[in-house]
Every structure is written in C-alpha cells, then in structure tokens.
Amino acid sequence: xQERTLTYSKNIKMNESSGEFVRKIKHTITSPSRIxxxxxxLVMYVLLFDLTYVYIFPFLxxxxxxLKSNADLNDLSVNWIPRSLKYQNxxxxxxxxxxNRYLKNSVIITFFATLGHMLGCxxxxxxxxxxxxxxxxxxxxxxxxxxxxxVQTIIVPLYITYKNFNWLNTFLPLIVPTFFGFGLKGSLFIxxxxxxxxxxxxxxxxxxxxxxxxxxxxxxxIVVPIARSSFLVTLVxxxxxxxxxxxxxxxxxxxxxxxxxxxxxNYLSSIVNAPPDQLFDMLQNAASELPEGEESLNNAVMMAxxxxxxxxxxxxxxxxxxxxxxxxxxxxxxx
Amino acid sequence: xxxxxxxxxxxxxGIKFNFHLTMEKRHKIEGLIxxxxxxxxxxxxxxxxxxxxxxxxxxxxxxxxxxxxRWIGIQNYVRAFVIDINFLPMFWEITRNTLIQxxxxxxxxxxxxxxLNKNIAMKGxxxxxxxxxxxxxxxxxMRQLLSQGVDRQVLSLANSNILPYTLLNYFGNDVVTTIDxxxxxxxxxxxxxxxxxxxxxxxxxxxxxxLYESAKIDGSTEWEMFWKITLPMISPVMLLCIIYxxxxxxxxxxxxxxxxxxxxxxxxxxxxxxxxxxxxxxxxIIVLVVVIMAIMKGYIYTTEAERGGKRRARKNVNx
Numbered sequence: 001x002q003e004r005t006l007t008y009s010k011n012i013k014m015n016e017s018s019g020e021f022v023r024k025i026k027h028t029i030t031s032p033s034r035i036x037x038x039x040x041x042l043v044m045y046v047l048l049f050d051l052t053y054v055y056i057f058p059f060l061x062x063x064x065x066x067l068k069s070n071a072d073l074n075d076l077s078v079n080w081i082p083r084s085l086k087y088q089n090x091x092x093x094x095x096x097x098x099x100n101r102y103l104k105n106s107v108i109i110t111f112f113a114t115l116g117h118m119l120g121c122x123x124x125x126x127x128x129x130x131x132x133x134x135x136x137x138x139x140x141x142x143x144x145x146x147x148x149x150x151v152q153t154i155i156v157p158l159y160i161t162y163k164n165f166n167w168l169n170t171f172l173p174l175i176v177p178t179f180f181g182f183g184l185k186g187s188l189f190i191x192x193x194x195x196x197x198x199x200x201x202x203x204x205x206x207x208x209x210x211x212x213x214x215x216x217x218x219x220x221x222i223v224v225p226i227a228r229s230s231f232l233v234t235l236v237x238x239x240x241x242x243x244x245x246x247x248x249x250x251x252x253x254x255x256x257x258x259x260x261x262x263x264x265x266n267y268l269s270s271i272v273n274a275p276p277d278q279l280f281d282m283l284q285n286a287a288s289e290l291p292e293g294e295e296s297l298n299n300a301v302m303m304a305x306x307x308x309x310x311x312x313x314x315x316x317x318x319x320x321x322x323x324x325x326x327x328x329x330x331x332x333x334x335x
Numbered sequence: 336x337x338x339x340x341x342x343x344x345x346x347x348x349g350i351k352f353n354f355h356l357t358m359e360k361r362h363k364i365e366g367l368i369x370x371x372x373x374x375x376x377x378x379x380x381x382x383x384x385x386x387x388x389x390x391x392x393x394x395x396x397x398x399x400x401x402x403x404x405r406w407i408g409i410q411n412y413v414r415a416f417v418i419d420i421n422f423l424p425m426f427w428e429i430t431r432n433t434l435i436q437x438x439x440x441x442x443x444x445x446x447x448x449x450x451l452n453k454n455i456a457m458k459g460x461x462x463x464x465x466x467x468x469x470x471x472x473x474x475x476x477m478r479q480l481l482s483q484g485v486d487r488q489v490l491s492l493a494n495s496n497i498l499p500y501t502l503l504n505y506f507g508n509d510v511v512t513t514i515d516x517x518x519x520x521x522x523x524x525x526x527x528x529x530x531x532x533x534x535x536x537x538x539x540x541x542x543x544x545x546l547y548e549s550a551k552i553d554g555s556t557e558w559e560m561f562w563k564i565t566l567p568m569i570s571p572v573m574l575l576c577i578i579y580x581x582x583x584x585x586x587x588x589x590x591x592x593x594x595x596x597x598x599x600x601x602x603x604x605x606x607x608x609x610x611x612x613x614x615x616x617x618x619x620i621i622v623l624v625v626v627i628m629a630i631m632k633g634y635i636y637t638t639e640a641e642r643g644g645k646r647r648a649r650k651n652v653n654x
Contacts, residue, residue, distance in 0.1 A: 044450060051447065052464045054525055057489045058480050059467050120372055127369025131362060139370060146381050148578065148620055150585040152596050153613035156606045157387035158380065160402060180376020184582050190373075191575065192537075199541075215365045237530070244472030247586060247593065251601060262475040269479065299483070306476050313470055325462050328533055329540045 066090065066304035073298055086300065093305035096271060096283075097264050103312070106261040109171050109249070110242045116178030117189055117238040118231055124181045125193025126219060130202075147187035155251065162252060173252040174242075185241055189234050196230045197223070229327030236317060236324050243313050261309050268305045272297045392611035411611035421595070422612065429585075429592050430619065436524055437580045441573065444528040448535030449565065462536075469529025478588045481523070490518040523589075530583075531576045538572030539565070567636045574631055578624055585616065592616070 060080075065073075069086040127133075128140060162173045177183070181190055204226070208218045224231075249260045271282050279297070317324070356364070367374075387402075392411055394404040415422045451462055471477055480486075542565065550560050586593065592612075600609035 044453075044455070048450065048455075048461055051525070052461065054489055054522055055464050055467055057522075058471055058477075058485050058526070061485050061488070062471075062480070120376075124370050124373040127366050127373075131366025131369060133363045133366035133370070136366075139373065142377050142382075143373070146377060148582060148624060149381075149385065149617055150582055150613070150620065152585065152593065153610075153617040154381070154384040154388050155596075155613070156391060156600050156610050157384035159600070160387075160606075161380070161384060177376060177380050180372050180380065182373065182377050182381050184579070184586075188579065215368075219369075233533075237533075240470055240472065244474035244476065246474040246478075246588070247597075251597070262472070265475045265479055302479065306479055310471055310476050313472075317466075317470055321463055322459070325459060328537050 062303050062307050062310075065300055066307050068300045070298055070300075073300060089300045089304040090308065092297070093268065093301050093308055096268055096301070097261070097305055097308065099261075099308060101257070102259065102261040102264050105171075105258060106243060107312070109174050109260060110239060112171070112175040113178045113242045114235060114238040116175060117181065117186060118234050120179040120181040121186055121189035121234065122193045122224070122227060122231065123219075125190045126197055126223060128190065129194045129197035130205075143182070143187050143190055146182040147184060147191075149183075151183070151247065159251060167252070169253055169255045169258060171253075171258075174245075174248060178238075185238065189238070192233065193227070193230055196227060200226060229323070232320060232324050232327040236320060239316060240313055265305060265309060269302060272299070272302050388610040388613060391607050392614045395607055411607050412615070414608060415612055415615060425591055425595060426615070426619075429590060433581065433584050433623075436527075436584065437577060439521075439524050440528055440531060440580050441576055443525060444531035444576070445535055445569075445573070447528065448532050448539060449561070451532070452536060452539045465532055466529050468526035474588065477526075481589070486522045486526075487515055487519040489522045490515075527580075531580060534572055534576050534579070535569065538569045542568045567634070570631065570635045574627070574635060577627055581620060581623055585620070 064080055064082065066089055067085045067087070068082045068089075069084055072082045072084070128136070128143075158173075159168075162168055165172075167173045167176075178186065180186070200223075204222050205218050208222050213221065244262055245260075246263055250263060253259055271279070274282055390404055393406060393408060395407045397403045397405050447465060451458065451465070455461070468477075471480070546564050546568075547560060550564060555563070584590070596609050596612050599605045599612070
C-alpha cells in the first residue's frame with residue numbers, strides 16, 4: 001500500500017515539470033476572476049477577524065482587568081498585558097460574593113428550569129408536529145401569542161397568583177412554569193422542536209408501533225434519542241438564559257439568602273464603590289478582609305467577581321461546544 | 336348467584352366494548368396528551384394573568400383579599416399619556432431605539448450567518464467567538480461591563496491610537512464624541528446578535544444544496560443566488576428573528592421602561608397603573624408585528640408540503 005502511494009507521488013513529481021508549475025502560478029495570478037475571488041476572500045477574513053475582536057473584547061477585558069494590580073489599573077500605559085498577575089483578586093471576590101452559598105441557589109434554579117424546558121417543550125413540540133387534534137390551530141396561535149407578550153404585561157397578576165400559591169421566596173415560580181413551555185423562551189423552543197420533528201421521517205415511529213410500542217414508549221425510546229441535537233441546543237440556550245436572568249428572580253425572591261448568584265454583583269459593586277469609612281464595616285459583615293498592603297477595593301475585584309459568576313456557564317459551554325454547533329446545523333429550522 | 340355474576344360479566348364486557356376507541360379517536364387523544372402540559376400552563380400562568388392584567392388596567396383594586404377590582408374605565412391609560420410626564424418621553428425613546436436596533440441586528444446577524452455558513456477556514460472558532468457575548472449574558476454581568484464603558488472602548492477614537500491626536504483636535508471634541516457614541520451603539524448591537532445568528536445558521540442549513548447547484552449551472556453569480564435563493568428561503572426564519580428581537584428588546588437591561596413598571600408595581604404598589612403601562616407596551620408590539628407580517632406576507636416562502644399541510648397530516652394519521 002505504502003509503496004504504491006510512493007510511486008504515485010513520484011509519478012506526479014516527474015510529470016509536473018517546473019515549467020508547468022510556473023505556468024500554473026502565472027495563471028492563478030493573472031486570471032481576473034481568480035484575483036477577484038482572492039480579494040473577496042481577503043476582505044471577508046479581514047472583516048471576520050475585526051468582528052472577532054469586537055465580540056471577544058468584553059471577555060478579554062474582563063479577564064485582563066481581573067488580573068491587574070492596583071498600580072496597573074492606574075497606569076494608562078498598561079492596556080492588555082498586566083505587569084504583574086494578581087490572583088488574589090479572585091480570592092477576594094470569591095469571599096465577598098459568598099460564592100458557595102449563592103452558587104447553590106443558582107445551580108438549583110438553572111438545573112431544574114433547563115430540565116423543564118427540555119422535557120416540556122420537546123413533548124409539546126412533538127404533539128404539534130405529529131398529531132391532529134381538535135383546536136390544534138387555536139392552541140398553536142396561543143403559542144405564538146405567548147411568544148409575543150412581554151413579561152411586563154402579565155407580571156402583576158402573575159405575582160399575585162404566586163402569592164396565593166404561597167410560592168414567593170421559593171424557587172418554584174422560576175422552575176414550575178418552564179415545564180409547561182410558554183412565554184418568549186418556551187415558545188421558541190416549541191418552534192425549534194416542532195420544526196425538527198417535522199423534518200424527521202416517520203418510518204422509525206411506524207416500525208415501533210407495528211412492533212407493539214405504545215405512543216409514550218415510542219416517544220421516549222425512539223424520538224428522544226433521535227432529537228439529541230435539538231435537546232443540546234435547548235440545553236445551552238435555556239441554561240444561559242436562566243443563569244443570567246435578573247428580572248424575575250428579583251421580583252419573586254426578596255429574601256437575601258435565596259437570591260441568585262448574578263444579582264450578587266450589585267452587592268459587590270456597592271462594596272467596591274463604598275466610601276472608605278464604611279468599607280471596613282461592610283467587609284466585616286461579609287466576614288472577609290483586605291489583603292495586606294491594600295487600602296481599598298478596586299475595579300479588578302469587580303471584574304474578578306463577574307468572571308467568577310459567568311464561569312460555570314463558560315465551563316459547560318466549552319464542554320458541549322462542538323456538539324452544540326453541530327446541533328445547530330441539524331436543527332434545520334424552516335419556519 | 337351464578338346468573339348475577341354472568342350478567343355482571345356480560346355488562347362489563349359491554350362497557351369495555353363501548354370504551355373501545357377508533358384509530359382516529361385514539362390518535363386525537365394521544366395528541367391532546369402531548370400538548371396537555373401546554374394547555375394547563377397556558378391557562379394557569381398565561382391566559383388567566385393576561386385577562387387579570389387587562390381587567391386591572393381598566394380598574395381599581397378595592398380589596399387585596401380575593402383581588403376585587405372595580406371598573407373605572409380608561410383612567411389609568413389617561414394617566415400614562417396625559418398626566419405622567421415621564422412616560423411619553425421614555426416610551427418614545429424605547430420605540431425609537433427598537434425601531435433603529437431591530438433592523439440593524441437582523442441585517443448584521445444575517446450577513447454574519449451567511450459568511451459563517453460558507454466554506455471558510457476556522458469555521459468552528461468563528462462560530463464559537465460570535466456566541467461569547469451571548470454567554471456573558473444580557474443580565475447583570477453585561478450591565479456591569481456596560482457601566483464601565485466597555486462598549487465604547489472597543490472602537491474608541493478618543494482613547495486609542497487609531498488616529499493621531501492632532502487630527503482629532505482638528506475634528507473637534509463634539510465630532511469625536513459623536514463618532515464614539517455611534518461606535519458604542521454599533522458594538523452593543525453586535526453583541527446582541529448571538530441568538531439571531533444561531534437561528535439564521537439553522538435556517539441556512541435547511542436550504543437544499545441542489546438549488547444552488549442548479550443555479551450555478553444556469554450561470555448565476557453568488558450575489559444573484561443570495562437575493563434569489565437564500566433570502567426567499569430564509570424569510571420564515573427572518574420573521575421569527577424579527578419578532579424575537581422585538582420582544583426581547585423589551586427585557587433588555589438598558590430598557591428604562593422595565594425598571595419604571597417594576598417601580599410602580601412593587602415599590603409604590605400601584606398595580607393598576609403598572610398593568611396599564613404593560614398593556615400599552617403590548618399594544619405597541621402587536622401593532623409592529625402586524626405591520627411586519629403585512630409587509631412580509633407576500634415575500635414569505637412556504638413549501639408545497641406546508642401549503643398542503645393539512646392533507647399530508649391526515650395521511651399520516653396513524654403515527
């Protein structure tokens with residue numbers, strides 16, 4: 001096998017004399033369509049890299065600033081590369097945020113809410129894609145309407161409803177509605193799943209049915225495994241949305257021990273921007289202290305805090321990133 | 336005794352026979368089981384609150400116990416438009432921002448998605464990069480970053496060495512600030528395109544390759560193919576994107592209306608006025624969506640299968 005390829009490449013080399021090679025290059029350079037193509041490609045890549053800079057900027061800014069020391073922050077000549085890396089910033093931010101405690105709250109809410117979207121929306125989407133039942137058009141119209149209505153319009157009665165259920169200051173108002181799949185995000189997922197199911201051939205399900213699978217078993221054993229990529233897309237989108245959601249948690253949860261991690265950033269910023277005479281008291285309340293030789297907190301701590309808050313999402317995304325991007329391709333959105 | 340048992344057994348058999356469902360009926364029931372979570376949820380957490388908030392916006396709460404409301408007509412709406420001096424300017428600002436930002440977000444996202452859909456080097460890297468601002472979030476983290484003026488630092492004339500300082504002096508301070516503001520706006524818009532790029536990418540993937548191939552054989556250029564194939568084929572996704580962008584812009588952190596409604600509802604406990612403002616908002620969105628639907632109606636591409644969707648669905652009745 002190896003020998004054969006070797007001789008083959010030798011043949012090519014022998015056939016392709018230097019004159020032919022030069023002619024090829026000449027052709028590439030002088031042909032106007034090729035030049036045009038080359039220029040278009042060049043412009044495209046330049047634009048892409050420029051955009052990459054714009055998109056990656058907030059992330060880089062966050063990390064670089066988080067690693068800066070006080071001197072580096074005040075030195076205007078230090079822009080991207082800090083003179084000395086200061087890992088302590090992360091430690092201080094970690095303590096001030098009360099990271100462990102609030103991480104737990106955020107993880108519980110995000111886990112169950114994401115699970116709710118994945119289970120609920122795939123289930124409902126399957127019903128809309130494969131079945132005909134009375135009032136189907138009306139129900140689908142309701143999906144669209146609940147997609148359009150902004151949360152602010154119904155927030156007051158929702159609040160009162162949850163109050164009657166005794167759900168305030170629990171995680172339930174953030175978790176339970178996701179299982180029913182409505183609202184801006186739920187409807188979007190229903191659309192995604194419905195479109196994906198519509199694109200699937202029905203052969204497998206029919207075969208399962210003939211073999212005596214009932215409709216629930218068909219769904220769990222046949223459809224869900226096929227729909228893996230859509231589940232992944234839902235997972236990432238729902239995860240990020242619930243992790244960063246600041247509006248609804250702020251309304252339904254007023255007890256400070258129950259708040260989610262991202263809203264702790266306001267507390268952190270209030271400490272960082274506190275006047276020096278109050279700083280000591282605030283730090284004592286948070287059971288933490290300044291590192292030696294420091295008199296005040298600075299922006300670096302702030303950025304370290306934001307990085308710590310966003311880190312779990314980044315970790316999960318980097319794990320599923322490859323499959324996620326492939327999932328987008330196979331979702332096959334048509335409507 | 337035996338007779339009795341026999342007769343009961345016969346009756347039971349008869350009942351069982353009555354419960355036997357036809358294929359079609361069973362199909363309908365199975366379908367309803369699948370969408371039943373949606374029906375429950377939408378009634379409990381959506382339609383009921385929607386109705387209550389409409390009632391609330393036209394009324395006044397008499398007692399919080401049992402949530403009794405008295406009808407007072409359009410007073411709350413009059414208050415928003417005539418009495419409240421903060422509402423109209425705020426509403427106008429948000430309307431303007433939305434009308435400027437939405438088309439820009441859609442167009443930029445479409446361009447980026449089309450480029451990313453091409454056969455380019457480092458495709459995976461670029462796709463991941465364009466998703467980073469979305470990961471950083473639309474919530475508190477982004478608010479913190481924006482409050483530090485990160486959006487203006489990206490492409491800043493004043494703080495960077497893109498242009499020499501003397502040249503900037505020549506322009507004057509106002510011009511430089513304006514340019515920086517525009518850049519800042521543009522950067523913020525770009526950061527909001529994450530989901531839209533994803534939706535467009537998914538839409539682009541579903542366009543069959545054979546269309547492009549046959550167009551290429553007929554001698555059409557890439558430019559023509561974009562306008563004649565890509566754009567029509569992707570128009571349904573575009574509609575979805577536009578509506579999503581519109582609605583999403585109302586839960587944006589930079590939206591002052593959000594905190595305004597929240598303040599009235601939960602700090603001043605004027606639920607009625609908050610509900611009225613929420614409905615003005617919703618009415619505005621509905622009008623926009625209807626206008627967009629009307630404009631795009633003639634251009635939206637539907638497949639043969641979707642047009643004959645009902646017929647096809649009836650054929651597949653057993654699955």
